[in-house]
Each structure stands twice: as C-alpha cells, then as structure tokens.
Amino acid sequence: MVVRVAVNGYGTIGKRVADAVAKQPDMKVVGVAKTRPSFEARVAIQRGYPLFVAAGGKVEEFGAAGLPVAGTVPEMLEVADVVVDAAPDKVGRENALLYEAAKVRAVFQGGEKADIAETSFTAGANYSAAKGKRSVRVVSCNTTGIARAVAVLDRHYGVESWDATIVRRAADPGESKKGPINGILPTFKIPSHHGPDVRTIFPHLNVQTIAVVVPTTLMHVHVNRVRLARPAQDAPELAQAFRSARRFHVFEEWEHVDGTPQVMEFARDRGAARPDMMENVLWAHGIRVDGREAHFFQAIHQESIVVPENIDAIRAMFDLAPDAEASMAITDRTLGISRS
Ligand code: NAD
Numbered sequence: 329m330v331v332r333v334a335v336n337g338y339g340t341i342g343k344r345v346a347d348a349v350a351k352q353p354d355m356k357v358v359g360v361a362k363t364r365p366s367f368e369a370r371v372a373i374q375r376g377y378p379l380f381v382a383a384g385g386k387v388e389e390f391g392a393a394g395l396p397v398a399g400t401v402p403e404m405l406e407v408a409d410v411v412v413d414a415a416p417d418k419v420g421r422e423n424a425l426l427y428e429a430a431k432v433r434a435v436f437q438g439g440e441k442a443d444i445a446e447t448s449f450t451a452g453a454n455y456s457a458a459k460g461k462r463s464v465r466v467v468s469c470n471t472t473g474i475a476r477a478v479a480v481l482d483r484h485y486g487v488e489s490w491d492a493t494i495v496r497r498a499a500d501p502g503e504s505k506k507g508p509i510n511g512i513l514p515t516f517k518i519p520s521h522h523g524p525d526v527r528t529i530f531p532h533l534n535v536q537t538i539a540v541v542v543p544t545t546l547m548h549v550h551v552n553r554v555r556l557a558r559p560a561q562d563a564p565e566l567a568q569a570f571r572s573a574r575r576f577h578v579f580e581e582w583e584h585v586d587g588t589p590q591v592m593e594f595a596r597d598r599g600a601a602r603p604d605m606m607e608n609v610l611w612a613h614g615i616r617v618d619g620r621e622a623h624f625f626q627a628i629h630q631e632s633i634v635v636p637e638n639i640d641a642i643r644a645m646f647d648l649a650p651d652a653e654a655s656m657a658i659t660d661r662t663l664g665i666s667r668s
Pocket residue numbers: 336337338339340341342361362363364382383384414415416417418419423437438439440467468469500630631634
C-alpha cells in the first residue's frame with residue numbers, strides 16, 4: 329500500500345516533512361498547501377509537488393505570480409489518505425474541522441494542544457499508541473528530544489526523575505521578525521510547558537522543566553539531571569546506551585565540537601540534501617555519572633528533529649510496519665540518519 333499524504337502548511341516543518349514523505353517507499357506526496365505565493369511555493373512546484381491554496385489564501389494571487397495551483401485544501405483532502413498539518417501554532421485546531429469534514433486522517437504538530445488528537449507521539453517511546461489511529465500529534469522539538477532520551481535511559485536503567493533546563497533558540501534561521509537579539513530571557517512560567525508535554529508520552533514520569541530563551545537560531549540545548557532507578561557504571565556506559573539507540577549522535581572530545589555552531593557545521597559538511605540534524609546530539613565528554621545520578625547536555629535541531637517522527641506516525645496509523653524498530657529503520661535509511 330502506498331499512503332497518499334497531503335501537507336497543509338509548507339513552512340519550516342511542512343517543507344521538510346514533504347521532502348521526507350517523497351523519500352518513503354510506502355508514501356507519496358499528493359499535495360502541499362500554502363496561504364500565499366512565495367519562494368517556497370515556487371520550490372514546491374519545482375520539486376513536483378501539486379500546490380494547493382490553504383485556508384485564507386487567494387487562488388488569483390498565485391495566478392498573478394505565475395504559480396499554477398491544483399485547487400484549494402478541501403480538493404487536496406479529496407485525494408489524500410492522511411494530511412500532515414504543519415500550519416502555525418494553534419491554526420491546526422481550525423484546520424481540524426476541514427479534516428473531519430473530509431474524513432481524512434491527520435497528523436498534527438507540537439504547537440497544538442494534546443487533546444487535538446487521539447494520542448501524542450514519539451516513535452522511540454510510544455509507537456504502538458498511534459497504531460490504527462485517525463489523529464496523532466507529534467510532540468514539539470524539545471519534547472521529542474526529552475522523550476527520546478527518557479526512552480533510552482528508561483530501557484537501560486529505569487528513570488526515577490528528570491530535571492531539564494531548556495536553553496531555547498530565539499528564532500529559526502529563516503525568520504527575521506522574532507527575538508531577542510540581545511539578552512537572555514527567563515521563561516517565568518515554572519515549570520515550562522515542556523514537562524507536562526513529556527507526560528503526554530510518559531504519563532507517570534516525574535519530570536520538571538525550566539526554560540530560558542537566548543539570541544541564537546542554531547538549536548536548543550538541554551541541561552539534564554536524571555535520577556536513575558538503577559545505577560549506571562560510568563559516563564562511557566551511558567554514552568554507549570545513547571550511541572546504540574536510533575536517532576542519537578554522540579560527539580567525541582577529539583572532534584572539537586564546542587557547541588551548536590560546530591554541530592550545524594557538521595550537518596552541512598556531511599552532505600545531506602538539507603543540512604539538518606534529526607538526531608539528539610550528545611557529547612561523550614558532556615556526560616557525568618555518579619551511581620544513580622546522571623548529568624548530560626543534549627542539543628536539539630528544532631527545524632528537523634520531528635521530521636522522522638511524522639513519517640513514523642503515518643506508518644503507525646496505517647499499520648505499514650510491524651513495530652517501531654521496523655518503521656524507524658526504513659525512515660532512518662531513507663533520510664540518511666545513521667547511528668553514531
Ligand atoms: P512556519 O511558520 O515556519 O510554517 C507554517 C506555514 O503554514 C507557513 O508557510 C504559513 O504561511 C502556513 N499557514 C498559515 N496559516 C495556515 C492555514 N490556515 N493553513 C495552512 N497553512 C497555513 O511554522 P513551523 O515552524 O513550520 O511550525 C509548524 C508547526 O510545527 C507548529 O505547530 C510548531 O509549533 C511545530 N514545530 C515547529 C518547530 C520549529 O522549531 N520551527 C519545531 C517543532 C514543531
């Protein structure tokens with residue numbers, strides 16, 4: 329079976345998800361939708377994706393720009409088995425009405441509240457929860473990063489509690505209207521929304537998060553303090569647990585990766601079609617273990633970490649793979665994600 333996938337909202341996440349869907353042997357892009365003509369709309373057409381006009385957009389504006397459109401979103405939904413909603417935060421809630429009317433399954437993103445879908449999702453943590461579902465929400469970039477790491481440490485040692493300080497990027501590289509460009513801004517809501525969001529995947533986890541926004545576009549960084557249920561031997565053992573898991577990249581000290589600029593330079597150097605880092609990034613020398621107490625840093629590429637998760641969500645919803653490992657293996661191979 330080849331699942332026909334539509335992408336509604338073709339920005340940072342939507343365009344990456346469309347490109348990832350196009351690489352899957354069991355999925356096909358049947359359309360992408362944008363609200364107005366732009367360079368991204370032109371690239372979508374060049375890539376061969378049928379372009380549709382999203383809610384609030386005007387067909388004639390696309391015509392005036394010389395961009396051929398295949399119709400509007402309701403027409404896109406007619407030829408789709410599932411729609412990936414990648415519209416801005418909270419807009420998915422309005423779009424959900426269109427999907428329900430068209431009786432099309434939907435994958436939402438982390439900018440929506442959890443109750444928009446039947447389950448929240450991270451492939452390495454709760455793949456089977458999405459099996460056969462009509463609506464799934466892939467959690468946000470930071471929540472995905474924490475959920476992936478919890479899944480690994482829980483498997484190896486059990487997790488008693490998790491504290492994370494999230495150092496957040498101010499904007500994505502393609503944006504020019506967000507900030508700050510000067511200063512470090514504490515998020516005064518304590519705990520930050522990420523902790524409760526992780527509990528949509530791990531309902532019983534004792535997790536606390538606190539966040540601060542800094543003037544960078546290059547990734548988020550998490551400072552994690554974890555209380556394990558069973559002691560770890562040492563930091564190299566913990567590093568190996570992450571290294572052997574899917575979607576983790578562990579840098580060694582001799583690689584001289586001082587921080588996120590070098591991580592993204594590595595992403596550019598390794599030669600993928602897009603210089604993305606879909607893995608959780610750890611530093612082997614940025615891990616400290618003292619029995620049941622573990623500290624480690626991880627960096628999260630906000631623009632791309634959720635992309636493989638969207639692919640696995642679709643595979644789970646349509647039962648295209650027997651389990652998480654089988655689905656993630658296909659996704660990782662096609663997207664060029666290798667174990668470190
Ligand atoms: P974005 O602003 O880059 O892209 C959104 C796109 O949707 C834009 O092209 C916009 O024109 C279009 N759009 C606006 N109204 C629409 C509508 N009614 N219907 C369809 N499309 C519409 O946003 P993004 O960063 O890609 O975020 C999309 C979702 O992914 C949000 O829920 C966000 O929280 C989540 N997310 C974002 C990031 C990130 O760091 N950028 C990371 C993980 C998850």
